[in-house]
Amino acid sequence: MQHTGFKDGLRVFDSLRSGVEYTLNRKESFYFNYRVTPLNFRKRSIRVFDQFVDLPGLSCSCTDFKINDGFLFPKNSLSKMCKHLLKSLLQFADLSRLDFLIIEQTFKFGFEKYIKEEIGNTKVLFGITGLNELRWVNVYLYSIQGENANRFSYNIPENRWAFGGKPDNAELIEKCLKYRLNKIATV
């Protein structure tokens, strides 16, 4: 793929693969034009359980949202979102697969804390609801852009995967998860 222009004297590439190929062939650096795709909403304002949700504004008229809408979290943080917003996003936003799984999890079971990991070529996100009575951990395996993602669940005390789902590299993922949890637990 051709470069799309120049920035600061460097050739601009929209594709990371093409940029890397160019660098390898020509021994010159390049500028990567990283683009975040804006979310596309199939509806803009919705009434959910008697509250008004403004989807592009990511805001809601309910008390939960107003309480969380302080300075503690960045504007688009998941921690700010009330049930109404989460429900509306699941229904009316074109989310990547990873975003969908995370928002669905939050809507049904509440917030998780996430530990990011890379195991070989695989990107992994461990979703943990709390260290007290820790039983199930969600394990998300995903591609860089998050468009492909799978969720598995692992039971810590029983050392087993939820029925019907065991990822490739399961043993390696288990080891890595236990190592990370031990580190947190001993801090």
Ligand SMILES: [Zn+2]
């Ligand atoms: Zn709300």
